[in-house]
Amino acid sequence: MNKNYPIPENELQRLAALKRYNILDTLPDDAFDDATRLVSYICGVPIAHISFIDEDRQWFKSEIGVGVSEVPREISFCNYTILDTEIVEINDTHVNERFKDDPNVTGGFNVRFYAGVPLTTPDGYNIGTLCAVDHVVKELNDNQRNALSIIAKHVIAQLELGTKNNQLYTQRKIAERAVLARDSFLANMSHEIRTPLNAIIGFTDLLAQTELDDTQRDYIGSVQIAGENLLLIVNDILDLSKIESGNLTIETESFNLKKTLKHVYSLLKVKVQKEVEFNLFLDAELPDMVIGDQGRLNQILVNLIGNALKFTNEGEVTVSVKKIEETEDSYSFKFSIKDTGIGIPKDKLETIFERFTQGEESTTRTFGGTGLGLNIVKQLVELQKGEVHVKSTLNRGSEFFFTLSYKKSDTEETEVKTVSKNDLGHLKILLCEDNVLNQKLAKSVINNFGFDLDIAQNGEEGIELLSQKKYDLVLMDLQMPVKDGYQTTEYIRNEMNSNIPIIAMTAHSLVGEQERCYKVGMNAYVPKPFKQAILLKAIKTVMSLDNDTHHKRIIDMSFLDEMSGGDPQFKKEMIGLFIDKIPNQVTQLEEAFKKTDYDNVKKLAHNMKSSMDIFMLQDLSNCLSIIEEEASSGEFTAETLDKVNIFSCGIEEVVKILKEL
């Protein structure tokens, strides 16, 4: 193209400056349109515009009376304006040597009057123009010229602002990404730290159970304490990162407040030094059940009481809980932890809840701790919309108190059946875990419990073992190659239709992880590094859940009573008949089902139904109805298999109960 227009000397840099604003081909913007309107009013012209000039065009960011969004650069008057630093004003183009023959003067836009101010960036590049144009001869006065220059400066300011906003936005994004990266770094690190810690604590526990001489026992004791402290620190850091990222959720579930308090008390009682009296005072009006986050209350109390006990060498530590308010649907409580310990200097009281702050610089050395505990307490209390305060006198003692509100609960606490180790018998357990150290640790622990353990390297292997052998329980690591714990559990529940208890074992401790575990159908959750007692408790819980459903079945004998007129001998005879006959029939039913022998399945189901009715086993009778119907229709589905299994299990339970009578 024949470029018959002047090119600024700094054209390349000028273009680069223009590009930096990312303004070209953007959508209309009120701020620029207002500026254009202002130009038109002030100068009294029908045509006004704000435009930017790139390599080959003049692009109008905002215009009045132009009617196009861009024109080729060679026909633009503004080529000359961007060479200048001041306003360019041509009062009459017809008498201007440069423009009198311009197509936009003789025709086109019919430009007779032109006034243009260069848009100059703070670093001195003219990237565009602000113009006033008319079809008649005109001369601006000084005020109008001044106004044009001011508006031009505002346009540039507006551009700068947009750029700054963009930068801020980008920086915010970067910051957000950094927080995210830090959180996942912390979570990953905690995983990485916990895995070996798991092994250290676990093997130390095992070692402590072997024959040791006094020195060895002493060393092992120190390793155990150090391991546990390290775990506490890792947990603290993890908690803080969760709170900071807003990922810590407060549960709202029914729990027994009194029991929780007594539990914490008895837990910490073992740590009390001889010269210290440790008391728990509970308000007589304290309700049993409330709705809230039991785990977090536990954590707050353990932290504050733990501190009180740590810093008190003689005297007493008193925990008291009072109901301070009761509304129609909620309670407010005041929890106080008062000690006669070393106290906190006045000037430290205000910062005691801040991170990495302790009563004395030297406390860290004398008493240990991360300096995170109280900060976590404060954040946990505040997350539950409560307040925490402290009163203290140096060398006299401290009182930490906090208030929390809990919703009222009308649910009765479900008694968890406790099963002693022997009740569980000889469990066959399958462990899905890829880490060799953890495998080894789990194996010794499980064997110590007196159970059998098989190990699968990943979920895929676990599923294979499950389909080959009979297990009572699965311990499931979450992070595994090939098939992870979630996928494996989903497969076991949905594809294998198995309700075998599954306990998640994980070092992740990620937010929502526990929920996810329950969601895919796991029955319990044990964080790694696991403690033997906690693992055993989880095993007992899931196994007793299983037992609970057995014992939940109460056989209603009222029908049989009515029939027998209460004759115990006859009742006994009928029960005996049930025990003798039904299990055989169930076996027959299962066999007929396997052979898809519709006729026999139908007959057996039909026949057994009357027996179910007599013992008022409505659910089992319904199972049989469905089985009978499916057999009649000559087609078995997955549901039939389900019902046959449920029925078979149900009979097993019932027979067991009847035998015990």
Place this chain on the structure above:
Amino acid sequence: MRIIVAEDNDILRKSLSFFLESKGFSIDQFSDGKEALEAIEKENYDLILTDINMPGVSGMEITQHVRENLKSDIPVIILTSSGVEQTELDSFDIGANEFIAKPVSPAVLLVRINKLLKTRI
């Protein structure tokens, strides 16, 4: 009063029999339809209580035989175990006097038996 009970489920049959005996009836019980039928032909019963679905001869067949071949108007109570069977029977007059759906309520059964036996007297 003599009642014959035909039901293939042992527990139910024994319970029903025990219950009715405790109410003063004399009971003969059978788990097989064919044997029940033979007994009906031989003995003199006051009422037949039969399950609809039995191996050998069904309750429906027993009723038909009693009405058509033996020309007897002995009261017959048929025990049914599902709604489907009930409707089938309702629309199909085979000459039974009562249908009772399982699970059988002893009290209801007793009322029905007494009603049928009184009507007959």
